[in-house]
Amino acid sequence: MMNRLFSWLSDRLKLPPILHHLLDEAIPGGASWIYIFGSVTLFLFLLQATTGTFLALYYAPTPDHAYESVKFIQEEVPFGGFVRGLHHWGASAMMAAIGLHMLQVFLYGAYKPPREPMWIVGVFLLILTLTFGFTGYLLPWDQKAYWATQVGINLVGSVPWIGGTLARILRGGAELGALTLSRFFAIHTLFLPWLIMFLIAGHLFILRRVGPAGPWDKARAKRISEPFYPKQVFMDAVAMGAVFLALVVLVNLFPAHLGDPADPTDTTFRPVPEWYYLFYYQLLKYSEGPWEPVVTFVLPVLFFAILFAIPFLGRKRERSPARRPIAIGAGALFLVFVFTLLGLAMKETAALKKTDPAVERGRAIYAKLACAGCHRIHGQGAQVGPDLSFVGDARDRDWLIAHFKDPQALVPGSIMPPTRLPEPELEDLTRYMLSLKKG
Ligand code: HEC
Numbered sequence: 442m443m444n445r446l447f448s449w450l451s452d453r454l455k456l457p458p459i460l461h462h463l464l465d466e467a468i469p470g471g472a473s474w475i476y477i478f479g480s481v482t483l484f485l486f487l488l489q490a491t492t493g494t495f496l497a498l499y500y501a502p503t504p505d506h507a508y509e510s511v512k513f514i515q516e517e518v519p520f521g522g523f524v525r526g527l528h529h530w531g532a533s534a535m536m537a538a539i540g541l542h543m544l545q546v547f548l549y550g551a552y553k554p555p556r557e558p559m560w561i562v563g564v565f566l567l568i569l570t571l572t573f574g575f576t577g578y579l580l581p582w583d584q585k586a587y588w589a590t591q592v593g594i595n596l597v598g599s600v601p602w603i604g605g606t607l608a609r610i611l612r613g614g615a616e617l618g619a620l621t622l623s624r625f626f627a628i629h630t631l632f633l634p635w636l637i638m639f640l641i642a643g644h645l646f647i648l649r650r651v652g653p654a655g656p657w658d659k660a661r662a663k664r665i666s667e668p669f670y671p672k673q674v675f676m677d678a679v680a681m682g683a684v685f686l687a688l689v690v691l692v693n694l695f696p697a698h699l700g701d702p703a704d705p706t707d708t709t710f711r712p713v714p715e716w717y718y719l720f721y722y723q724l725l726k727y728s729e730g731p732w733e734p735v736v737t738f739v740l741p742v743l744f745f746a747i748l749f750a751i752p753f754l755g756r757k758r759e760r761s762p763a764r765r766p767i768a769i770g771a772g773a774l775f776l777v778f779v780f781t782l783l784g785l786a787m788k789e790t791a792a793l794k795k796t797d798p799a800v801e802r803g804r805a806i807y808a809k810l811a812c813a814g815c816h817r818i819h820g821q822g823a824q825v826g827p828d829l830s831f832v833g834d835a836r837d838r839d840w841l842i843a844h845f846k847d848p849q850a851l852v853p854g855s856i857m858p859p860t861r862l863p864e865p866e867l868e869d870l871t872r873y874m875l876s877l878k879k880g
Contacts, residue, residue: 462649720780
């Protein structure tokens with residue numbers, strides 16, 4: 442029956458030459474598990490597109506309803522939590538798959554001529570995926586979403602010359618609000634999907650025109666050749682199935698989180714970005730002061746400039762890693778750098794979660810007394826008084842308490858008003874101040 446239907450269709454649509462073209466593409470060196478990451482990335486993109494489409498059935502992109510609609514999806518809609526969980530973990534999986542895919546291409550020198558256009562389109566795909574992550578993060582409109590986006594947009598704002606304009610365009614005004622949310626929603630669900638589909642088509646088109654790179658060993662590539670179907674198709678399918686199963690397990694063990702609703706007045710909330718931005722976030726922590734523009738602007742521009750330039754650096758035909766010591770060494774150094782920062786950041790966030798209740802009470806007092814009207818902590822608050830992000834490194838308990846009671850006594854001419862609090866609350870506030878440390 443299926444066979445009859447297929448041959449009937451195939452007759453009319455003249456499918457055989459297309460199938461032949463799609464499936465019989467020769468893979469130099471033969472099929473291999475090392476080539477699965479591109480297909481897995483494509484699969485994850487399709488999963489994001491599908492789950493995202495279903496999420497859009499219920500999601501409402503306005504500050505009044507966004508949070509409630511996500512809560513409704515998570516708790517009331519049949520399979521809503523599952524679909525949202527897949528979308529949440531799928532995004533992380535896609536970043537990981539892209540990382541592994543790039544690593545394989547880099548190691549194999551598969552970006553070298555004639556595949557430079559493919560690499561360049563690939564870097565654009567990476568940028569688009571990161572933008573998907575950034576814009577999607579705001580949509581649940583919980584505390585983390587709101588404040589992490591605030592930090593992200595402030596970063597864009599710190600770019601020299603055009604930063605302010607860019608930040609205003611992203612926000613849709615001077616404040617993060619309703620316009621920002623609908624803007625991010627439109628970018629996330631309309632602009633980016635169109636763009637990325639176009640670029641994915643380009644990426645695959647180039648692949649079919651230049652052919653897969655195969656192993657770096659030219660003799661081996663010449664000796665063995667296998668068609669894409671059946672072996673590579675089988676490997677790709679197994680990998681996709683395994684990734685999907687892993688996601689289902691993850692979603693059941695760790696459902697996607699939804700925090701408290703966004704509160705634009707609660708400047709004490711300390712957002713933590715998604716893990717794939719975490720290493721960069723850590724780097725930012727080390728770069729207060731004059732170094733800040735280097736990290737917020739120079740390094741990212743340099744990073745992507747180098748990424749785009751990679752196919753044009755070094756010897757054009759040499760693909761064996763053993764004979765590309767500079768490229769492989771630089772790549773390894775970069776990975777060590779990123780993973781060290783990631784490790785440090787994870788250690789700090791783990792420590793942050795274990796904050797003692799006194800610090801939490803102190804944080805609440807800080808908010809109640811509107812200290813942020815004069816002080817800035819990690820980018821939040823005004824800059825009338827000193828930045829308190831790392832005040833715990835600079836002052837000890839006794840100094841802080843004495844200073845709270847009578848600022849002018851310690852800092853003559855200080856405009857900071859004395860803090861009149863019962864002794865235990867003063868202690869809590871001080872504990873919070875002392876918790877603000879670098880490492
Ligand atoms: C009217 C603005 C203003 C308000 C409100 C204010 N401060 Fe200050 N604060 C300052 C100024 C100016 C300084 C610098 C002079 C000084 O050290 O007294 C300062 C200094 C400090 C310092 C010392 C920083 C250092 O290392 O030198 C701490 C700690 C501090 N403020 C905490 C707080 C807390 C906590 C609150 C809320 C209870 C608060 N401030 C409210 C203006 C303010």
